Amino acid sequence: MNYQMFSLQYCVISTFLLLSNCQNQILDVAKTQVWGPGLKPDDIVLPARYFFIHAIDNNGKKITSMTHINFQVSIDGYSKDGKCRSNINYIDREDGSVIVRYTIADFCEQVEISVKYNSSHVAQSPYYIQNKVYSERCYCPQNLDIWLLNNRCSDFLKEKQISWDLHLFKRVNFSAIRENILKRYNAPESISLCHYVVKQQQIWRKCFGKYTGFKMFMDATLSALARVVWLPEMEFYLNLGDWPLSRKGGQQRTSGPYPIFSWCGSDDSYDITLPTYDITESTLENMGRVMLDMLSVQQTDIPWDNKEEIGFFRGRDSRRERLKLIDLARKFPDLINASITNFFFFRNEEQKYGPRVPHISFMEFFRYKYQLNIDGAVAAYRLPYLLAGGSLVFKQESPYYEHFYSKLLPYKHYVPIKRDLSDIIEKIRWAKDNDIRAKEIALTARKFVEENLLPQHIYCYHMTLFKEWSNRLISPVKVLPDMEKLSLSYSCSCEKGQNRDEL
Numbered sequence: 001m002n003y004q005m006f007s008l009q010y011c012v013i014s015t016f017l018l019l020s021n022c023q024n025q026i027l028d029v030a031k032t033q034v035w036g037p038g039l040k041p042d043d044i045v046l047p048a049r050y051f052f053i054h055a056i057d058n059n060g061k062k063i064t065s066m067t068h069i070n071f072q073v074s075i076d077g078y079s080k081d082g083k084c085r086s087n088i089n090y091i092d093r094e095d096g097s098v099i100v101r102y103t104i105a106d107f108c109e110q111v112e113i114s115v116k117y118n119s120s121h122v123a124q125s126p127y128y129i130q131n132k133v134y135s136e137r138c139y140c141p142q143n144l145d146i147w148l149l150n151n152r153c154s155d156f157l158k159e160k161q162i163s164w165d166l167h168l169f170k171r172v173n174f175s176a177i178r179e180n181i182l183k184r185y186n187a188p189e190s191i192s193l194c195h196y197v198v199k200q201q202q203i204w205r206k207c208f209g210k211y212t213g214f215k216m217f218m219d220a221t222l223s224a225l226a227r228v229v230w231l232p233e234m235e236f237y238l239n240l241g242d243w244p245l246s247r248k249g250g251q252q253r254t255s256g257p258y259p260i261f262s263w264c265g266s267d268d269s270y271d272i273t274l275p276t277y278d279i280t281e282s283t284l285e286n287m288g289r290v291m292l293d294m295l296s297v298q299q300t301d302i303p304w305d306n307k308e309e310i311g312f313f314r315g316r317d318s319r320r321e322r323l324k325l326i327d328l329a330r331k332f333p334d335l336i337n338a339s340i341t342n343f344f345f346f347r348n349e350e351q352k353y354g355p356r357v358p359h360i361s362f363m364e365f366f367r368y369k370y371q372l373n374i375d376g377a378v379a380a381y382r383l384p385y386l387l388a389g390g391s392l393v394f395k396q397e398s399p400y401y402e403h404f405y406s407k408l409l410p411y412k413h414y415v416p417i418k419r420d421l422s423d424i425i426e427k428i429r430w431a432k433d434n435d436i437r438a439k440e441i442a443l444t445a446r447k448f449v450e451e452n453l454l455p456q457h458i459y460c461y462h463m464t465l466f467k468e469w470s471n472r473l474i475s476p477v478k479v480l481p482d483m484e485k486l487s488l489s490y491s492c493s494c495e496k497g498q499n500r501d502e503l
């Protein structure tokens, strides 16, 4: 192994003294760490493959200061038209680490991933990939259990939220409840839900309700999963609305709770939570249609010490506490910068709480050290991004949750604030007085994201939940006469390694 060291200049710029204090630190290419699913692209198929590089110095310590470390990555190999086509993107986290993500077109053989720094190989680079690498757009379904193994989803098999959500549904005779669920929830003006059936790798659905546009998210999800695994046979109702449906108590005490899949769960309902359409879409469209995703949001321009020590909020007027926050921001302008971007729910109070301000890019949020996460209609689906962004998250206590909240711990991953926001000022002051703790929580939050909320995990969660769900269905899964069949979208196929139009 070659063992070269390079000197790397880093500068700590103190905005206070306007002085620049530069020192030399030595980057050790052999000790520098490279890891992540993108180094196993033959096993782990994702819309964008990604891996991490963390610079290590000659004392074996992680380099953590603000740096622009120029790693060079190349993906070489052969496809049917000669050299592979790939697209590479670097996300500099300015903490000595970089996320590298890439896509390939169709398929690629004899792949070699090389990671270099100043023309010297880093860690175990070059990485030779044994098997053919296929684009996520290729139709290459694998056995689900093998897929779960290859994708290292074992942690998700003991996932607390999944076992909790399913604990009341050990044996589900769907034939016996299919009609009742519809009778109970079919209210076209207020409820939109879809019945999905997955059988023999075909996806069918029928939707009920006036506003069913959001079905496109589940269509895309099932279609993406079908490209990589043989889907388990199953059927379920998906709630397309914000609010969970299967309420605890009341009538249901006698009829038993009905299983309904929702993107948001709540303490007072039995809904089975799926990763939100938002984080799922950003997973499926990574390096594609979406600008903001769980990887790109980690691009940092402003290190912790240069962030403004103020609580920041932008959002719609979808909950009374968001307006209350405006009052607080007016009273404590040195502690809170909050504005409403759109008035809809409390339109008649726009005079009082306006003016509304234009949306700003999420990246601008992270100029501010403290991020205020206040519920909207239900849980605020921005929380994953806030946790990843490198600022400290203040989270309003809430009965609503996304699929991962049960793993979050107060003062470890975020600072809790009371539902009525009565302690928010006190908590922001606490953070200002305890900057080291605050920074530590922000770092732990990002670590949580790295272990739970990246594209690989979003795939694992869906697959694990669907597998478990399928196992619990005791009545035969049948396609009903008036269901619509989805056409699976893919641009190439594994079996012949050819483009679809050549099949």
Ligand SMILES: *[C@@H]1O[C@H](CO)[C@@H](O)[C@H](O)[C@H]1NC(C)=O
Binding pocket: 006, 007, 008, 118
């Ligand atoms: C890159 O390597 C060359 C020769 O190995 C060395 O002279 C140069 O200082 C290195 N540059 C950096 C930024 O480490």
Ligand SMILES: *[C@@H]1O[C@H](CO)[C@@H](O)[C@H](O)[C@H]1NC(C)=O
Binding pocket: 173, 174, 175, 176, 474, 475
């Ligand atoms: C499921 O329910 C249907 C209708 O109530 C019934 O006919 C059927 O026998 C049940 N199936 C099982 C496996 O219990």
Ligand SMILES: *[C@@H]1O[C@H](CO)[C@@H](O)[C@H](O)[C@H]1NC(C)=O
Binding pocket: 333, 337, 360, 364
């Ligand atoms: C509040 O944040 C906005 C958006 O970043 C910024 O333009 C504005 O100057 C901030 N207000 C204050 C008082 O700092």
